[in-house]
Amino acid sequence: MLPSVQTIRDSGSTELVVGPNAWLVTLTPSGYGSIVKVQKSAGEYSGLPEPELRFDIARCTT
Structure with a gap:
């Protein structure tokens, strides 16, 4: 589990803001x-x- 995650869905992709604005992770289906x-x-x-x-993100995408 990732700590303090905020999820934003936009135009077919998902953005995760992890931590207090520490990381921006964009997931786009292909x-x-x-x-x-x-x-x-x-x-x-x-x-x-x-x-x-x-590691945590890789586990979520497989």
Whole structure:
């Protein structure tokens, strides 16, 4: 489970804001599965390291 997730659905894709505006994850369906785009916010947030975030997102998309 990811901590503090806000979900926004827009134009066929889903955006997840993880942590207090720490990460923006965009999930877009494609013919081969999902396209996952991850962006870190400009602010510093050490509550969720990137490797853990990638693992949690990968588990959700398979």
